[in-house]
Amino acid sequence: MADAVSVFGGRAPAxxxxxxxxxxxxxxxxLSQMLSAVLRAVDGLDCRESLRLISESGLVSEDSFNHAVAGLYALLKEALCxxxxxxxxxxxxLRALRVSEEFIADVSSAVFGSRQTSINISDTHRGPTLAKIQDFKWRVDVAISTSSLSRALQPSILMQMKxxxxxxxRFEVPVVKFQELRYNVSLILKEMNDIEKRSILRIQD
Known part of the structure; x- marks a missing residue:
């Protein structure tokens, strides 16, 4: 059995x-009925009746039923995240997990079909959203201080956000705060780059 499965970032659960x-x-x-029930469970919906009907149908043993439901739930929940x-x-x-080819299409469609449905529902019911940044400009402004006998240059950052x-x-930011902002943005970009390098999230042409 495959130890490394990319959807789990390594070894898959037992x-x-x-x-x-x-x-x-x-x-x-x-399998189709089971996938539908498991997807409801992943979405936090009540699927007990659906699973009961499958279990009592006599088409699958209790042992296989319990193991299949547990495995599908763990797999689909991780993939949909x-x-x-x-x-x-x-x-x-799925091939690495030795799932038969005839079932791969069904399991895969359950994940990606469910994801598209969730996206469509989300778009349909999306409420008011916050305004987005369309344009952002900044420049260094230097003011000459005359508060002391020795005149000093006091730089600041002027920002404009549309x-x-x-x-x-329009607002003014002290140089110290601007440097903190630069550092935090660089840190976030580095973390995003590290995540993209992981095989599970790598975008392939």
Missing amino acids: EVQQLAKHLRNLDRDT LPSLRQEVFNED LSDGHLH
């Missing part, structure tokens, strides 16, 4: 590694 063994005891109709996951990568993960709602904001 219930996922054993998934293929128990899926062999299912037919495609039963990764927005950058590509379907091709997920399909290869939002998507048409509002224009």
